[in-house]
Amino acid sequence: MKDARAWMWSDAVDVLTRADRLHRQLFQLASSQSRRPNWEPPVDLVETEREVLALAALPGVDPKDIRVTIENGALVIAGERLLPPEFRTAEIHRLELPQGRFERTVPLPPGRYEVRQPSMQNGCLAIVLRKII
Structure with missing residues (x-):
């Protein structure tokens, strides 16, 4: 059970990191x-x-x-x-x-x-x- 939580938490952090990167790319200085x-x-x-x-x-x-x-x-x-x-x-x-x-x-x-x-x-x-x- 503990490993499943760690795995889910790791995936959630990865998703947030990718979303943040995409957000920054979307609003790059023109x-x-x-x-x-x-x-x-x-x-x-x-x-x-x-x-x-x-x-x-x-x-x-x-x-x-x-x-x-x-x-x-x-x-x-x-x-x-x-x-x-x-x-x-x-x-x-x-x-x-x-x-x-x-x-x-x-x-x-x-x-x-x-x-x-x-x-x-x-x-x-x-x-x-x-x-x-």
Whole structure:
């Protein structure tokens, strides 16, 4: 029984190590030449009687580096998370927040919308889309 636990624990550690390596590879720093987005932020989208509200998780992103548009019936959130200057000379032990260009396209409910001034709240970009009737 003891050997089975040790074997299972060893396999679990191996799986976690591989998952961590794949996670780091997925979010490798993109070359500065690349203009394609390397990651997509998670977005919540809810609708009220008068508005559609979107909340995009963008901790550490400067609001001036974010573009919000409506294109072909979808909300498009694009921008870039830049590596903090102090990270450039530091020994990095873990880098889990994705860096580089991001873009997220979220289909909107049918209708016409006006984008209100987006704001940052607790590391999230809050976007209010007023329904135009």
